[in-house]
Amino acid sequence: MRQPAGKPKVAFYWCASCGGCEEAVVDLAEKILDVVQALDIVFWPVALDFKRADVESMPDGSLLASFINGAVRTSEQEEMVLLLRRKSQLLIAFGACAQIGGVPGLANLWDRESIFHRIYLESPTTVNPEGVLPQVRIQEDGRELSLPVFYDTVRPLDQVVEVDYYIPGCAPTPKVILHAVQALLRGELPPRGSVLAPDRALCEECPRRDTKPEKLLLAEIRRPHEVFIDEGKCLLAQGLLCLGPATRAGCEALCIQGNMPCTGCFGPTSRVRDFGAKILSAVASITGSNDEQEIERILSQIPDPVGTFYRYSLPASLLRRRRREALAEGKG
Amino acid sequence: MKYAPNARVIRVMCSGRVDPQFVLDAFALGADGVLIGGCHPGDCHYMEGNYKCLRRFLLLRRVLRELGIEEERLRLEWISASEGEKVRAVINDMTETIRGLGPLRLEAPEREAVEVEAS
Numbered sequence: 451m452r453q454p455a456g457k458p459k460v461a462f463y464w465c466a467s468c469g470g471c472e473e474a475v476v477d478l479a480e481k482i483l484d485v486v487q488a489l490d491i492v493f494w495p496v497a498l499d500f501k502r503a504d505v506e507s508m509p510d511g512s513l514l515a516s517f518i519n520g521a522v523r524t525s526e527q528e529e530m531v532l533l534l535r536r537k538s539q540l541l542i543a544f545g546a547c548a549q550i551g552g553v554p555g556l557a558n559l560w561d562r563e564s565i566f567h568r569i570y571l572e573s574p575t576t577v578n579p580e581g582v583l584p585q586v587r588i589q590e591d592g593r594e595l596s597l598p599v600f601y602d603t604v605r606p607l608d609q610v611v612e613v614d615y616y617i618p619g620c621a622p623t624p625k626v627i628l629h630a631v632q633a634l635l636r637g638e639l640p641p642r643g644s645v646l647a648p649d650r651a652l653c654e655e656c657p658r659r660d661t662k663p664e665k666l667l668l669a670e671i672r673r674p675h676e677v678f679i680d681e682g683k684c685l686l687a688q689g690l691l692c693l694g695p696a697t698r699a700g701c702e703a704l705c706i707q708g709n710m711p712c713t714g715c716f717g718p719t720s721r722v723r724d725f726g727a728k729i730l731s732a733v734a735s736i737t738g739s740n741d742e743q744e745i746e747r748i749l750s751q752i753p754d755p756v757g758t759f760y761r762y763s764l765p766a767s768l769l770r771r772r773r774r775e776a777l778a779e780g781k782g
Numbered sequence: 783m784k785y786a787p788n789a790r791v792i793r794v795m796c797s798g799r800v801d802p803q804f805v806l807d808a809f810a811l812g813a814d815g816v817l818i819g820g821c822h823p824g825d826c827h828y829m830e831g832n833y834k835c836l837r838r839f840l841l842l843r844r845v846l847r848e849l850g851i852e853e854e855r856l857r858l859e860w861i862s863a864s865e866g867e868k869v870r871a872v873i874n875d876m877t878e879t880i881r882g883l884g885p886l887r888l889e890a891p892e893r894e895a896v897e898v899e900a901s
Contacts, residue, residue: 559848727802730845734837740823740830745837755841756848768806769849775887776850 458514458635461493461505462544463534465520465527466554466604471545472496472519474621481628488635489514502530508537515540515634517617521547521554521765522605526598535611540634543607546620549645550717550725551606551765553620556757558764558771561602602774604765616645618698620715620762626700647700649720652712655699658684667738671751674710685711686736691758696722696729715762724768726759733759785870786877789817797821797858798831802842805856810888815855815880817872822860832860854879855886 464472478485492513493500516538522528535541546552557565566583570576587596607613617630630646633639640646653659662684672689679685685692685706692711694703698719705712718725733752739745752758760767790813794800797820805816818839820832839858846856857876861868 722803724803724806726845727806727842730841731802731838734841735834737837737841740833740836742836742840745840749837749841749844752841755845759845768803768810769851769888772848773850773886773888 457488457490459490459492459512461513461516461534461538462491462496463493463516463518463520463530464496465518465531465548465607466523467520467545467547467552468554469496470621471547474545474619474624474627477621478624478627481624485631489631502533505533505537510536511539513538515542517542517544518607519544519548521551522601522607522610523554523557524598524600528610531607531611540614541607541611542630543613543616545622546618546715546717546762548607549616549618549766550763551604552762555604555606555763555765556761558604559756560772561774561777562600564777566600603771606766609765614642615639618645618647618716619701623701623704625702645698645717645720647698647716650699651719652694652697652699652701652703652716656684656694656703656706658682658703658706661687663687666736668733668736668748669738671748673751679709681709691733691752693729693759695732696725713761714759717763717766725763726756726767730755730759783866783870785873788877788880789873796826796828796831797835798826798828800835800838802838805842809851809855809886812886812888814883814886815857815876817876818856818858819861819869819872820858822862825862851886852883854883 462472462475475482491498492508493505493516513534516534518531518534518541520527522531543549547554551558560568570578570583571581584597584600586599587594589595615630617626619626622630626647633646648655653662656662661682666684666686668686668689670689671691674690677688677690679690680688686695690711692706693714694706694712696718697712697714698716701716703712714725714729718728722728734749737745737748739748756764764771792804797818800818805818808816818835820835821827823832823836826832836858839856843853843856847853854876857872859868859872861872
């Protein structure tokens with residue numbers, strides 16, 4: 451790989467995300483000093499005062515890598531992602547939103563119109579008697595003001611540009627980030643398109659693995675606030691929906707160590723095409739009845755199946771979003 | 783045996799082999815409806831395959847509903863190897879139901895960005 455003189459240059463950028471991924475970089479603590487010793491951070495809007503024009507003036511391909519967190523929801527994000535793609539040898543999707551859409555991707559259950567209606571007209575904390583909605587362009591006192599276009603659909607990065615590597619997690623853990631950066635610096639990266647975390651299910655690295663019964667059966671499905679959770683026992687065996695069986699390992703079961711079930715933020719392993727469908731299939735398989743009414747009763751204890759199974763991955767799923775036609779008809 | 787020509791048959795060993803991913807893929811690739819045919823309860827050669835299919839079907843149907851896909855577009859029927867007449871009746875009936883609902887028309891989200899650019 452071509453290396454310009456001096457330290458390799460990298461950029462960090464955020465799109466539709468919460469800021470937790472930026473926090474994750476800071477969470478490297480003193481290890482971030484090793485990173486800045488080896489790399490020059492030339493663009494990082496959340497921390498450094500460089501502008502878009504600075505990036506535009508860089509030669510194409512002059513950055514070793516861009517780490518982009520967040521999904522693509524607006525035209526501005528799309529432009530920035532395209533720009534950074536052009537300037538970077540490697541584009542790395544950083545975190546669940548960039549990789550598979552993330553929590554902001556659940557907005558794909560709605561569209562621009564319904565979201566604007568809720569946020570700017572209905573929400574109880576909004577005062578907007580004139581019913582003003584965001585406009586892409588507006589003339590005021592002879593000046594033209596503009597805002598980015600807000601798309602109907604949230605997309606993960608690889609639906610917009612070619613992505614070289616993925617760092618999973620909401621947010622990625624310091625260990626996963628450091629592994630990725632070290633692999634990058636040593637030039638020891640796996641094949642392009644890889645997710646930089648182990649390609650096996652979380653259950654395999656779970657400290658409670660030995661307490662997972664040979665044959666799991668859910669007679670009831672419980673939510674964490676409804677039960678006292680045994681700290682030493684497999685959460686599925688306690689009737690809690692832990693998504694470990696379908697989720698990629700690499701986080702070292704952090705949530706489970708905090709006595710909370712896995713919600714699937716590391717996304718699927720490489721053999722799965724639709725994370726939600728896979729965990730849905732697993733949960734249905736271990737639902738403990740063969741009687742239709744009883745199955746319905748047990749499964750009704752999952753109040754929000756899409757929000758549960760696709761919490762981080764709706765935009766990367768096979769269907770990607772709620773059918774727009776159904777929204778228009780006011781169904782569903 | 784003659785039935786509506788709209789059906790495309792995908793053979794699997796057991797209804798328990800019908801991964802929900804297959805169903806979503808069918809919709810994503812343009813199918814307007816998906817019919818799963820399984821052996822009658824109690825008849826499974828693999829003991830529980832059709833029950834697993836039933837549980838997956840019931841949960842998947844709820845997910846599809848939330849994603850704006852009408853319930854009638856996914857159907858599970860128990861049809862044994864000797865019930866050719868039932869195959870015919872179910873396929874014809876489902877074809878009529880889907881015809882009433884019309885095409886699914888899932889739009890590719892990336893088209894939206896292009897449309898915005900153009901406008």
